Amino acid sequence: MAKGKLTIDSEKCKGCELCVNFCPKKTLELGKETNTKGYFPVTVVNDECIACGTCAIMCPDSIITVEKE
Numbered sequence: 001m002a003k004g005k006l007t008i009d010s011e012k013c014k015g016c017e018l019c020v021n022f023c024p025k026k027t028l029e030l031g032k033e034t035n036t037k038g039y040f041p042v043t044v045v046n047d048e049c050i051a052c053g054t055c056a057i058m059c060p061d062s063i064i065t066v067e068k069e
């Protein structure tokens with residue numbers, strides 16, 4: 001199974017958690033520090049990403065990029 005490398009544009013994240021809730025590997029969680037807009041952007045919390053691309057599709061602002069490693 002492919003591994004994924006995520007790039008997240010944290011300054012644009014609204015912390016809506018759609019990506020968090022739809023990730024089959026629980027790879028994303030809201031971080032503990034706010035961005036300059038006052039939202040808690042998502043961070044990667046494990047190395048289980050399988051590059052399925054669901055998070056990138058679900059994000060309303062398309063701020064996640066998934067690459068296969």
Ligand code: SF4
Pocket residue numbers: 004006022023024025026027028048049050051052053054055056066
């Ligand atoms: S690509 Fe798939 S497995 Fe990886 S973080 Fe996004 S939803 Fe989770």
Ligand code: SF4
Pocket residue numbers: 012013014015016017018019020041042058059060061062063064
């Ligand atoms: S879906 Fe997009 S805006 Fe919402 S928490 Fe995830 S990365 Fe942030």
